[in-house]
Amino acid sequence: MFSWWSGPQYRSSNGEGSRSGRNGSANQPNSGRKVKMQEVQVEIIGGCRSGPMIPQSSRFAERSKVDPIIGPPKLPRELITQILQTACDIIIEEQKSIGMDPGSGLLRLARIDRFSHFFILSQFILPSLRLHGAQQVHAFARDLARNTMNIRRLASKIKRLFILRPLSKEKKDHSVFADVEETTKFEKATLAPLRSVLKYCTGLQYLALEMTARVLDLRWPDDMDKAGLVEVSHSLKELNTMLSLYGGDLNERLWDISYGAPAMNRSRWANLTHLQLHGPRFRMTSLTALALCDLPQLTHLALIMPWIVHATMNVDGISTDLLSRHSSAIERTTDIAGRQSVLQLLVSGLGHRLEELVLVCHDLEGYVGNITNLGPWFRALQWYEYTDTTCHPDEHSRSDLPDVSSNLQLTLITASVGDESDQQAHTHPNLISKWMVQRAQKQRHWTFHDGEKDTFRQKAISLAVESWKIPQVQQQGAATTMPDSQHFISDIASASNPIDSPVVSYHPNQLINSIDDLD
DSSP states (O other): OOOOOOOOOOEETTTTTTOTTOOOOOOOOOOEEEEOOOEEEEEEOOOOSSSSOOOOHHHHHHHHHHHTTTTTTOOOOHHHHHHHEEEEHHHHHHHHTTTTTTTHHHHHHHTTHHHHHHHHHHIIIIEEEEEEEHHHHHHHHHHHHTGGGGGGHHHOOOOOOEEEEEOOOOOOOOOOTTTHHHHHHHHHHHHHHHHHHHHTTTTOOOOEEEOGGGGOOSSSSSSSHHHHHHHHHHHHHHHEOOOOOHHHHTHHHOOTSSSSSSHHHHHHTTOEEEEEESSOOEOOOHHHHHTTTTTTOOEEEEEESOEEOOOOOOOSSOOHHHHHHHHHHHHHOTTTTOOOOOHHEEEEEEEEOOOOOEEEEEEOSSSTTTTHHHHHHHHOOOOOOOOOOOOOOOTSSSSOOOOOOOOEEEEEEEEEEETTTSSSGGOTHHHHHHHHHEEEEEHHHTTTOTTTTEEEETTEEEEEEEEEOOEEEEESSSSOOSHHHHHHHHHHHOOBBBSSSOOOOOOOOHHHHHHHTTT
């Protein structure tokens, strides 16, 4: 609203205005009765094409009142923060009510000024950051390298980082290895920029990778910044990733502390407590199970549609240190059914520190991860309770301690896609893995309820959840020496057939644009 008023003026009784004298003196009112005119105030609401003329001197006078040191009047920083907080809460609530991602609305609000940009990114956008596709990973890495708008300082605010493949339609190819090529290309395209991004994420606690965790592998040339990767993995408390698509050595070397400098590698996973490994293409072997037992603080482990293999260990492929660290676990590989079980080896090796073991299966016939194949092995797990404490455990392993009891919770989840009228053969098990990634974005990937129904990509997913405490059996006289472990290894090495053979959110680009707009 613009306001302007004319001030008092005088007119003669005959209606003529004041005129200057002949000698050029100041204006004087004409003779006769003087009438004081009414003050006129003009108010313009919403502006107009040609507003009232304000004298130039008045505008300069108003501007001159601003203190050159203090500057123009501003709201207190605390009040601005409260206003932004309220506005962000409203945007988030409105967008969630209609099922939309509030990221775009928050980024529009962040373009007001630099303080708004810093506050919204540090408090709402970056704490849980999602990067879709290689293009967004490259864009974010480029801004970190340039330190645009002091973005490196904000990178320390990242607590949860999701590296996701770009959204695409479901493929018509329904083989187990349907999108291996696309996953491999995505991994290669993001390997270098993601390694650069992780170097600045010093406060990262959760990492989700819709690919293998090769970016955290230390087997790189000497010119690579391994110290940065060690620091990132040391701060991680939770990791959600795939294992090697073809069951390569990354499954073991990623966790094995015997590779490289043991002191540096062992400190890598010092804080990792929660781990989820996705299938349906990773091979869960005995060597992988023993490697996972090296994680010193692991309390929660989830295996999503694993391809469990009959303990296919070869003597030549097992290091002496690994065997010595988990010699007691190798003694306890027999489940309730009397079979040599990889899952039993995993439970025995992790020891009493493991609190929950989750196995996610499906009911799609002919695919890896089917409940018919995995269920019997999971239900046959047991806990060995020792009564003899005369053994001397290795100082590097907690799994060799004579555990008295265990509170391990076993959770078996069966995901059913669609109903009986749907053709389940048209659903690929990759859908289950992507559905679990979506639950992780909503922080629901460790909470399941029997009979729960969810919707993902226009498909209904219903859950059947079984949960129980691991049964305990008493084993008299724990052996102080390892009983013929070489015989056990040779037996399981000969069983090379797998247990179940296959028949076969916010958009970072907007974040980058918002930063460029403020330059």
